Amino acid sequence: QKEVEQDPGPLSVPEGAIVSLNCTYSNSAFQYFMWYRQYSRKGPELLMYTYSSGNKEDGRFTAQVDKSSKYISLFIRDSQPSDSATYLCAMSVVNQGGKLIFGQGTELSVKP
């Protein structure tokens, strides 16, 4: 079983839709949870960072962590064509020297 599972998609939505991206994980020791956005031919860009359970909002983006279910989500409201990218979830254990475990990434396409 992979430590982090993420549906690779591709996911295609119309402009203005609410997008839900999800990851599940098996290691209950994960405490830090991140979402990255990666455009084609670019490096990953850190979008959101959360610690332990709860919600975090930044503009059109909301990250949720449910540690009891080992499930994290990223919601994108009012999606735009510029949101078309691959979204990667990543997580880490405390004091592990920055060892991030990544999901496979979900390819998102927002159609005008």
Next chain:
Amino acid sequence: ETGVTQTPRHLVMGMTNKKSLKCEQHLGHNAMYWYKQSAKKPLELMFVYSLEERVENNSVPSRFSPECPNSSHLFLHLHTLQPEDSALYLCASSQESDRGAFFGQGTRLTVV
């Protein structure tokens, strides 16, 4: 210039060649990382340097040799690579190791 800079952006090398990838971070971070990104696979952590000391080596073949001369620079020396080593090689840095890393644009490596 800000952020994490990687050179070259693209590299084609034969299996008998020796080449080096370079990474420079301008963020004042104290940890640097090499990741490998292959198609349809999650990012794989290769090496971690914290305060210029290697703290992790994820069973990477010896044909990959990292070097960290100071906290701002990281190299990946390559020799006698195989075609299956073709991938996007990403450098990243972080200050607080559990709060997410910042990535460079990557070097697209093709081994022929």
